[in-house]
Amino acid sequence: MEDKLQPQETNDFNRIIPVNIEEQMKTAYIDYSMSVIVGRALPDVRDGLKPVHRRILFAMNELGMGPTRPYKKSARLVGDVLGKYHPHGDSSVYDAVVRMAQDWSMRYTLVDGQGNFGSQDGDGPAAMRYTEVRMHRIAENILQDIEKDTIDYQLNFDDSLEEPTVLPTRIPQLLVNGSSGIAVGMATNMLPHNLSEVIDGCIAYIDNREITIDELMHYIKGPDFPTGGTIFGMEGVKAGFHFGRGRVVLRGKLHVDTKPSGREQIIITEVPYQVNRDSLCDRIGQLVNDKSIEGIAHVNNESNKKEGTRIVIDLKRDAVANLVINQLFKYTELQTSYGINNVALVKGRPRILNLKELISEFVEFRHEVVVRRTKFELREAEKKAHILQGYLIALDHLDEVIALIRASATPEVAKDNLINAGWGLDEIQAKAILELRLQRLTGMERDKIKEEYDNLMILIAHLREILSNEGMRYQIIKDELTEVKDKFGDARKTDITFLDNEMSIKDLIKEEDVVITISHLGYMKRTSATEFRAQRRGGRGAMGGRTRDEDFIEHIFVASTHHTMLFFTEKGRCYWLNVYQIPEGDKNSKGRAIQNLLQLAQDDKIRAIIDIKDLQDTDYVTSHYIVLCTKKGIIKKTALEDFSRPRQTGVNAITIVEGDQLLEARLTDGNCDIMMAVGSGRAIRFPESKVRTTGRGAIGVGGIEVDDANDEVVGMICANPTTPERTVLVVSEKGYGKRTQVDEYRITNRGGKGVKTISVTEKTGKLVGILDVAESEDLIITCKSGITIRMKVADIRELGRATQGVKLIRIDDKDEIAAITRIDVQDETGMIEETEGAEAAVENVDTTETTISASEEENNA
Numbered sequence: 001m002e003d004k005l006q007p008q009e010t011n012d013f014n015r016i017i018p019v020n021i022e023e024q025m026k027t028a029y030i031d032y033s034m035s036v037i038v039g040r041a042l043p044d045v046r047d048g049l050k051p052v053h054r055r056i057l058f059a060m061n062e063l064g065m066g067p068t069r070p071y072k073k074s075a076r077l078v079g080d081v082l083g084k085y086h087p088h089g090d091s092s093v094y095d096a097v098v099r100m101a102q103d104w105s106m107r108y109t110l111v112d113g114q115g116n117f118g119s120q121d122g123d124g125p126a127a128m129r130y131t132e133v134r135m136h137r138i139a140e141n142i143l144q145d146i147e148k149d150t151i152d153y154q155l156n157f158d159d160s161l162e163e164p165t166v167l168p169t170r171i172p173q174l175l176v177n178g179s180s181g182i183a184v185g186m187a188t189n190m191l192p193h194n195l196s197e198v199i200d201g202c203i204a205y206i207d208n209r210e211i212t213i214d215e216l217m218h219y220i221k222g223p224d225f226p227t228g229g230t231i232f233g234m235e236g237v238k239a240g241f242h243f244g245r246g247r248v249v250l251r252g253k254l255h256v257d258t259k260p261s262g263r264e265q266i267i268i269t270e271v272p273y274q275v276n277r278d279s280l281c282d283r284i285g286q287l288v289n290d291k292s293i294e295g296i297a298h299v300n301n302e303s304n305k306k307e308g309t310r311i312v313i314d315l316k317r318d319a320v321a322n323l324v325i326n327q328l329f330k331y332t333e334l335q336t337s338y339g340i341n342n343v344a345l346v347k348g349r350p351r352i353l354n355l356k357e358l359i360s361e362f363v364e365f366r367h368e369v370v371v372r373r374t375k376f377e378l379r380e381a382e383k384k385a386h387i388l389q390g391y392l393i394a395l396d397h398l399d400e401v402i403a404l405i406r407a408s409a410t411p412e413v414a415k416d417n418l419i420n421a422g423w424g425l426d427e428i429q430a431k432a433i434l435e436l437r438l439q440r441l442t443g444m445e446r447d448k449i450k451e452e453y454d455n456l457m458i459l460i461a462h463l464r465e466i467l468s469n470e471g472m473r474y475q476i477i478k479d480e481l482t483e484v485k486d487k488f489g490d491a492r493k494t495d496i497t498f499l500d501n502e503m504s505i506k507d508l509i510k511e512e513d514v515v516i517t518i519s520h521l522g523y524m525k526r527t528s529a530t531e532f533r534a535q536r537r538g539g540r541g542a543m544g545g546r547t548r549d550e551d552f553i554e555h556i557f558v559a560s561t562h563h564t565m566l567f568f569t570e571k572g573r574c575y576w577l578n579v580y581q582i583p584e585g586d587k588n589s590k591g592r593a594i595q596n597l598l599q600l601a602q603d604d605k606i607r608a609i610i611d612i613k614d615l616q617d618t619d620y621v622t623s624h625y626i627v628l629c630t631k632k633g634i635i636k637k638t639a640l641e642d643f644s645r646p647r648q649t650g651v652n653a654i655t656i657v658e659g660d661q662l663l664e665a666r667l668t669d670g671n672c673d674i675m676m677a678v679g680s681g682r683a684i685r686f687p688e689s690k691v692r693t694t695g696r697g698a699i700g701v702g703g704i705e706v707d708d709a710n711d712e713v714v715g716m717i718c719a720n721p722t723t724p725e726r727t728v729l730v731v732s733e734k735g736y737g738k739r740t741q742v743d744e745y746r747i748t749n750r751g752g753k754g755v756k757t758i759s760v761t762e763k764t765g766k767l768v769g770i771l772d773v774a775e776s777e778d779l780i781i782t783c784k785s786g787i788t789i790r791m792k793v794a795d796i797r798e799l800g801r802a803t804q805g806v807k808l809i810r811i812d813d814k815d816e817i818a819a820i821t822r823i824d825v826q827d828e829t830g831m832i833e834e835t836e837g838a839e840a841a842v843e844n845v846d847t848t849e850t851t852i853s854a855s856e857e858e859n860n861a
Contacts, residue, residue, distance in 0.1 A: 033184035037183040039051055040183070041183035041184075041188070042181055042183055042188055042345050042350055043188065043344050044166055045174060045344040045353065045361045046166050046169075046365040047166050047168075048169070048173030048174025048175070048176070049142075049166075050179065051086070052088075052092065052093060052096045054164065054167055055085040055086045056077070056111075057135070058143070058146075059080045059081045060077060060111075060135045060139075061135070062080075063076070063077065065135050066134065066135050066140065067112060069134060072132060072133065072134065074129075074133050078093045084156060084161055094128045097133060098117050098118065102117055102118065105226065105274075106177050107176060107177050107178070107224060108171075109136050109138075110136050110138065110139040110142070111134075111135065111136055111139070112133065112134050112135065113131060113132070114131065115130055115131035115132055116131065120271075121276060121303065122276040122279065138171065138488050141170040141488075142168075142169040142170070143169075144170060145373050146167065148373045148377065149373075149375075150373050151164050151165065151167065152166070170366070172195075172199070172202060172359070174190060175190075175198045175220075175359070176192060176195050178190040178191045178192040183350075186343055186350055188344065189338070189340065190343075191223035191338060193223055194220075194489075194490070195488055196485050196489035197220045198220055198359075199482070199484065199489065200219040200485075201359055202363055203478050203481060203482070204216065206363060206474050206477065206478055209360075213241050213356050216359070217355075220355065221496060223248055225272070225273040225493065226493065227271060227274075227493075228493040228495075229251060229271070229273065229495075230250070230494065230496070230497050231497065232251050232335065233497070233498065233499040234496065234498055236337075236340070237340075240340030240355075241355040244340070244342040244354050245341055245352065248338045248340060249337045250272040251272065252268050252269075252275075252335075253268070253270035254334075255267055256321045256325075256592075256593050256596045262317075264315045265312055267310065267311070268311035268312075269309055270309055272335070275334075275336060277303055277309060277311060278301060280334065281299050283332050284296065284299045287327075293324065293331060296314070296324060297314045297316050298314040299312070318602060320600070320602070321593070321596060322595055322598060344358075367477060370466075370477060374463050374466050374473075377459075378463040381460050381463065384456055386428065387428065388449055388452060390428075391432070391449050392446075392453060395441070397421075398441065405418075411434055415427065511560055511561055512528065512560070513559070514526040515527045515528070515529050515823070516558070516582060516609070517782075518591075522593055522594045522605055522606070523591035523592060523594070524591050525585035525590075526584050526585070527585060556780055556819050556821045557609055559579050560579065561579045562579070562580070563579050563611050564577070564578055564579070565582075566610040566612060567598060569606055569607060570604060570663075572654040572655060573604065573652060573653060574652075574696075575598045575650040576647075581597065582597070599648065599649055599650065607664070608628075608662065608663070608665035609665075610667050612640075620640075621641050622640075623669060624639075624670075625639055625667070625693065626638050626666070627674060627718060628653060629665075631712040631713050632657075632659070632713070633678075633703050633713055634699065634701065634702065635676070635702070635716075636691070636698060637668075637688065637691045637693050638694060638696055642695065642696050653696055654698070655698065663713055663716070664713075664715060666718045667718075671688065671720065671722075672688045672718035673686065673688065673718070673719045673720075673742070673747065674686055674688055674690075674691070674703070674717075674750075675717045675772075676703050676704040676716045677713070677714055677715050677754075677770040678713050678754075678767070679711055679714050679760075679767050681756055681757060681760035681767050682704075683728075683754050683756075684703070684704045684745075684748060684754030685719075685742075685745040685747055685748065685754075686749060686750040690750045691750065703750050704751070704752070704753070715769050715770035715771070716770070717770055724742075725774055727740060727773060728742055728745070728757070728771075728772060729770070729773045729793070729796065730757055730767060730769070730805070731768055731808065731817060732766065732768060732804075733766050734765035735781075735807055735809040736758075736806065737796060737805045737808045738797060738798070738799040738803060738805030738806060739796050739797070739799070740800065744800070744801040745757070745801065759802060759804040760804075764805070765816070768820070775792075775794040777822045778792055778793060778823045779791050779792075779796065779820060779821075779822055779823075780820070780821050780822070781808060781819075781820050783818055784816050785811075787809075789809050791808065793822070796808065
């Protein structure tokens, strides 16, 4: 017994092969890692799909789950994918199906789901036995032409079926929907983009293979997330496009509303990609409890399927909305960053790809698909034409063919007789003739066969031309891409905001003059200057802004979109804002609350604005000054250089004493004459040199005497002696105004009472504004009711200093002038609009001039 066992034991021992465990571990781990990289975690650069997504779409196609077919249970699909192609857990497949159906996860969903597929608040989907799915319409374009030998197949896991190695997609899926996955030793994170932009980029690449990445970025602006949001800064996006690695900062979208009680609310309407809305609310509440964020009274998630995202944050009464918003961006997922890591499989190997490489790989794959499809269609057309040619031969010898077939003992004999009959038929044609139905032997059917054969020969010639002409093939690719864009292309969901230090901002913002309006309650907007068309003097005007009953337009001025605005508040603070950052609105819109844009205190408001062309121009900054005046007649001059370093929280521009307010701010070159006017109709003129330059924190000196408690300064101008063509324009609250030469105001020392500048009567009302104007400019007048009129300065009569002026605008008895501003006219043709009855209104305007005696003038001086 032992002798019999011994040889067996010896053979077993000889089959044991000693190996080095270190080498074995290396080999096994490398095999495992490559299996994960190629077979699970990384997408293919050609169709942009991982194996599980590719298998899901292929299985849906095989099951007939097209977009026009009835829905099928998700469990049916998952079972088919598991049993045939994907030997993993059912949750891995169902999770992939669910994600492909969520419009907040995929920029363009590939699965059309029916049932509960979860929510953006973190709610999970229903079990697969409850939900139903079918293919989305856009997914048809990923599988189109799959039956035309356009792709290669491989055996499935048990070698019982074949599955595709790639899908013949017409959509640049990898760029459009992105992908993310963690393999062994590497990972990928590719962000979604807008379909229309990507297709435009692909077509631009086909037209010019030497196109640069910067030129491609003219078409593909940046990532476009399904949940919207705002990309904050483009440097990371550029790095991702150029090198395949970068970082994108994304912010949610929000705005500030004011409740009827006067309290403000922050309304979040879009959250960053993959951010859980409930978790965001919980995080905000936790920060409020920890006192990390001050000023929030309550937060509530009011999102629903119909209205989408809506998270309401109630602020405390003394909270500054802009400050709270910045804290939310800093401490919560309302601002989130995403790493770009464009790793994909190229010919089975992982590679980091830039934007141009991603596009070129897709275009070359599409070219391969078009070539293989054309070859397949050519083969099929030639096969069919060959058979039709046999039909035509048989019909030409119909009687002989029938006699030959009748004389044959078996079909095989008949086939051989047809081949040997001398008519040039081969085996395929002979077999087709034997299977020909008798109805096709009629004369009409013969004509149809002949027509079909002729059409096939035209098609064959066309297909051969495509295969011989590369230009035609790429034109086909462009036409198919354009067709996809026309069907499924849409507008961007994600906005892009450029940082101040990114030089490309001025290249992307169109430089134009805009009218900036600020209402009494602090709502600001910018509107194209061409929306305010000039009218004749005495017209009724047009609405310049929709305001609440107690609100009216208080400031209106003109600036270029490339300039920087300095905002001065009544408490003497200065803030900075680029003009292009001011929200755009039409002429009748309300605008946006200034607290959303500047960190203003609740009890402070904007009083003066200065337009600066370039704060980085050292020569300009060092040669200019800012002159400030208050309602109590204080004047102050500070170098512009002191305001050349913007701070988000603002700086002190002037120290305001109790009971006083900042009224006006002007930019000068140091050589101007300063004129200040008070509501009682007096004005003073003195050289700017009489006001010494002081720092930002100084109080200032007396400019004009305000001796009446009910009187106050209404305006200030800085007249330049080198521009004698400019005149002084004054306007009263009842709509009267006039122009007067600057020289009519004698130069005095600062601090005096001044001289009469308009005759103030009950008919004219108090003086409300003073401007220096030229005849080439236009004047915009805004009433407290919101009515705005634009007129030519040249149409306003030039009168003496002591007259009451002429009627500039007809206003209702309860209305008053709120603000006046001038605008430069730059070849604005076709802008004059005569209002109905304007001429009649002008004829009835009282232009009576009133004079003042010399002795009375001396008393006022």
